[in-house]
Amino acid sequence: MSKRISIGIIGGTGSMGQWFGNFFSDAGHTVFISGRKTELTSADIAKKCEVVILSLPLDAAIAVSEEIGPLLGDTQLLMDFCSLKEKILESMTGSTSAEVTGAHPLFGPFMDSIKGQNVILCPGRGEQWLKWLENEFVSKGAFVTVMNPSVHDRHMAIVQGLTHFLAICMGRTLQKMNMNNSTALSCSTPVFKINYDLIGRLFAQDIGLYQNIISRNIHFGNVLDLFLSSVDEGRDSLLSGQSEKGLLFLEGVRDYFKDSCRNSLKESNRLINTLYGEQ
Numbered sequence: 492m493s494k495r496i497s498i499g500i501i502g503g504t505g506s507m508g509q510w511f512g513n514f515f516s517d518a519g520h521t522v523f524i525s526g527r528k529t530e531l532t533s534a535d536i537a538k539k540c541e542v543v544i545l546s547l548p549l550d551a552a553i554a555v556s557e558e559i560g561p562l563l564g565d566t567q568l569l570m571d572f573c574s575l576k577e578k579i580l581e582s583m584t585g586s587t588s589a590e591v592t593g594a595h596p597l598f599g600p601f602m603d604s605i606k607g608q609n610v611i612l613c614p615g616r617g618e619q620w621l622k623w624l625e626n627e628f629v630s631k632g633a634f635v636t637v638m639n640p641s642v643h644d645r646h647m648a649i650v651q652g653l654t655h656f657l658a659i660c661m662g663r664t665l666q667k668m669n670m671n672n673s674t675a676l677s678c679s680t681p682v683f684k685i686n687y688d689l690i691g692r693l694f695a696q697d698i699g700l701y702q703n704i705i706s707r708n709i710h711f712g713n714v715l716d717l718f719l720s721s722v723d724e725g726r727d728s729l730l731s732g733q734s735e736k737g738l739l740f741l742e743g744v745r746d747y748f749k750d751s752c753r754n755s756l757k758e759s760n761r762l763i764n765t766l767y768g769e770q
């Protein structure tokens with residue numbers, strides 16, 4: 492494999508596409524991009540690039556993979572950046588004879604660097620390009636985990652699905668209580684302020700992406716059932732009027748976090764001090 496690779500990013504006009512366009516250019520590769528309105532088409536990219544990346548919303552990625560997959564040969568790599576992996580991996584491996592890898596960067600386009608960030612790679616077909624890709628990310632300081640697509644999606648039902656669902660529903664609660672921005676800010680503790688900003692962060696971005704992450708994950712329904720049963724348990728014990736029952740519930744959950752909660756306290760203090768320590 493030559494060192495300078497030709498990389499085509501379909502959806503390279505979008506936020507992740509631009510971010511990774513810069514990333515791969517900075518690494519010395521030749522990058523081509525296409526969008527729906529660019530002169531260069533996705534078929535052009537498929538024909539001329541050694542590595543073809545789908546940086547598109549899930550449905551578009553599936554449609555484009557079916558369209559261009561047959562144009563690629565077995566010396567090329569077809570890969571994607573979708574936030575869910577089972578469906579797109581199925582589509583890419585079914586539509587082409589090229590090597591196939593799914594990649595999920597677990598960060599957004601606002602990061603300055605990939606250093607210290609997690610990237611999950613899901614093998615589809617072939618080893619050579621998978622190793623190349625892993626090395627591209629690891630050599631720049633990313634933490635790469637290779638994972639089966641279905642296991643990835645199950646983890647993402649919690650990491651992304653439940654996290655975003657909680658932010659949305661907390662936002663909805665503030666809306667129902669008519670807690671406006673100035674009240675929220677004047678009554679904020681550091682922890683509430685961080686949560687408030689995370690709610691705002693979600694609504695300042697593409698809500699369609701969040702809708703997809705929650706509604707298209709086939710594992711999220713199970714996670715939501717577990718969450719709702721936890722809400723019932725929390726209500727029964729903490730609002731029972733019996734302090735012993737409430738404490739017993741809290742102790743039970745604390746047991747599960749006994750090895751990590753001290754470190755989480757340290758880490759969250761570091762975050763709070765970074766955000767508010769020098770104001």
Ligand SMILES: NC(=O)c1ccc[n+]([C@@H]2O[C@H](COP(=O)([O-])OP(=O)(O)OC[C@H]3O[C@@H](n4cnc5c(N)ncnc54)[C@H](OP(=O)(O)O)[C@@H]3O)[C@@H](O)[C@H]2O)c1
Nearest residue numbers: 502504505506507508526527546547548551572573574599
């Ligand atoms: N944003 C994040 O934080 C993040 C993090 C990790 C993974 N991801 C994943 O990365 C992928 C891209 O996300 P993004 O945030 O970069 O989205 P984005 O900024 O909306 O960019 C999407 C790109 O897809 C193109 N596109 C949209 N609909 C299309 C269609 N029907 N056919 C062909 N091209 C189409 C757009 O091109 P034109 O409009 O120029 O035609 C644009 O370049 C998604 O699968 C997302 O789940 C995102």
